Amino acid sequence: MEPTTLEEPTPSERLEEEQEVSLARAFGGRSFLRDVVETLLLTLIIFLVVNTLTGRFQVRGTSMEPTLHNGQYIIVSKLSYRLSDPQRGDIIVFHPPNGSREDYIKRIIGLPGERVEIREGAVWINGYRLEEPYITSPMPYTGSWELGPDEYFVLGDNRGGSSDSHSWGPLPRENIIGKAWFCYWPPQHWGPLPHYRFPPIEEEE
Template identity: 45%
Template sequence: MSDSSNSAGERFTLQPDTTGTGDGLRLEPVETDTAAEATEKEPSYGWTMVRELVETVVLSLVIFLLIRQVVQNYRIENHSMEPNFYEGQFVLVNKLAYRLGQPDRGDVIVFHNPRNTSEDYIKRIIGLPGDTVEVNNQTVFINGEALIEDFTHYPIPPGEYSGPFVVGDNQLFVMGDNRPNSSDSRVFGPIDQDLAVGQAWLRIWPLNEFGIVQHVDLPLAGAPVSQ
């Protein structure tokens, strides 16, 4: 016997005509399991789960990469910024701070070590472009005026002399708050601002010290102290 179908997609089969009124053959519809066929074409539950997992991972990766363009976390690895930052603390760095604004004296920044750019340092900005910085008689002088440093408990060692350093365009002079135990611009000179990763923004660990990083004003002895 042969099969045929109509325009609506319904299938028929030819059967012998036992009624005696036809030519010996008649058409009878054949039932088809269209529901089963449709089900077989639908994605399996396992494949759907895999697809959703891949989409979630990709979306999470995109969000992570976008966040990394804005902030980045760092662990303090040494004592050079004590008493304001201690080894083992974690801080978030605002990487857009100096793309959208200008650095200021007193800002705490993270930057690539100019002698080894795979290593990052955290220091405080002391000198800005155009400044002349000199260290003498346990005092930092900027353009001949003594810098008031009430934010550090570790003074410059007696007899140390550095400079004078002229801070060029697009450069910064940086120092650690722990003056006797910091490798900074007194050693490697002013840094290019392009080396700056960003401004220290949020202290996130330990939790009992969680909060916004405070950036101090650094007035000069001959300038009015901001209130």
């Protein structure tokens, strides 16, 4: 039986092996770098899409008590009113027309073309008294407004402590940022926001 022997690779064979190892390392590094770039691009795309369709806001003050509380963080859908019109009872975030740099959050009470009156401590739409179970005290003011084709009347649920349409007038639709959708902080208030649905209102005969 012949003894087993090991042959040393020739210089040319050794060079080929080193080149193969170098190529494998190069392609491996390129694959890792590509994965990192693709992950970053995907993260950026998701971030841009989410921020285009939604916004995150903090409730400041007590103008929406008892429905919303100071310090709550909410998600606002910017897509909702591209698909449908704002509805009475919706809670919305908007740029106020009174010159304030802060965004406001209120509830839609009057719709385009309606006549809004505040008297006897209540809201009247086209002569019909609006029943609002989410407020806890009557309004300490009076007034009357005729809304234009693209104007909304918004009020805070805390009627005695809110800067809203009763003090600075109707809200143009173009000022609306979106529909308040979800509270994500603090944990005890986590969940969808309570939008109220009213029955249809007709002109008083």
